[in-house]
Amino acid sequence: MEAKLLHIPWLVSVLYSSIPLFWFAIHPFADFWRKMNRSPYLLLLPIWAAIIAALAWATWPWHSERPYSSPWMWVPAALLMFFGLRTYSRIRSGFGAHKLSGEAELRPREHAQELVTTGLHARMRHPIYIAHLLNLAGWAIGSGLIVSFVLLAISALGTFPLMVWIEEHELEKRFGQRFREYKARVPLIPLPFQRMSA
Numbered sequence: 001m002e003a004k005l006l007h008i009p010w011l012v013s014v015l016y017s018s019i020p021l022f023w024f025a026i027h028p029f030a031d032f033w034r035k036m037n038r039s040p041y042l043l044l045l046p047i048w049a050a051i052i053a054a055l056a057w058a059t060w061p062w063h064s065e066r067p068y069s070s071p072w073m074w075v076p077a078a079l080l081m082f083f084g085l086r087t088y089s090r091i092r093s094g095f096g097a098h099k100l101s102g103e104a105e106l107r108p109r110e111h112a113q114e115l116v117t118t119g120l121h122a123r124m125r126h127p128i129y130i131a132h133l134l135n136l137a138g139w140a141i142g143s144g145l146i147v148s149f150v151l152l153a154i155s156a157l158g159t160f161p162l163m164v165w166i167e168e169h170e171l172e173k174r175f176g177q178r179f180r181e182y183k184a185r186v187p188l189i190p191l192p193f194q195r196m197s198a
Helices: 008-036 039-060 071-095 099-103 127-143 146-175 179-187
Strands: none
Touching: 008 039, 008 127, 039 071, 039 146, 071 127, 127 146, 146 179
């Protein structure tokens, strides 16, 4: 029974770690996707499904390997996931589903192009990535799965600095001086007790 339950954190880890890889199918080629007359997601969603399938296939041989097994590890894991989900919720309320999914960026003729600098984005530049890594870290710590820790490390290294550098370069190209001022004012990740400007 326990071995079957381990399928859940393994699958969640595969899904979460597919997001940065899916991101790399979107952002470096954003200009290409924007030129499509129909929704780019007609092609992007099958690409994402293929990424998930490839990750599942590649990690399956080690899907139940773990160096520890302790129900107490779900306590810090639950805290990380709580803050991750809470961050997602706060982003969605101020950011909007279209921006959160990337649709606003890929379909600029249908959605206003706005640089979001309010809500959590007034405190850190990439709260979505922080929420993503918090949730993935929670599943890794709680389950103890080696695969989850490896996928977490790959996701963290892919996100910081590579994804952030690519995205901020694109935002500066799109919003110019407004983004440069925002970047100078708002930290990448807020430090404890750091005072944030409004």
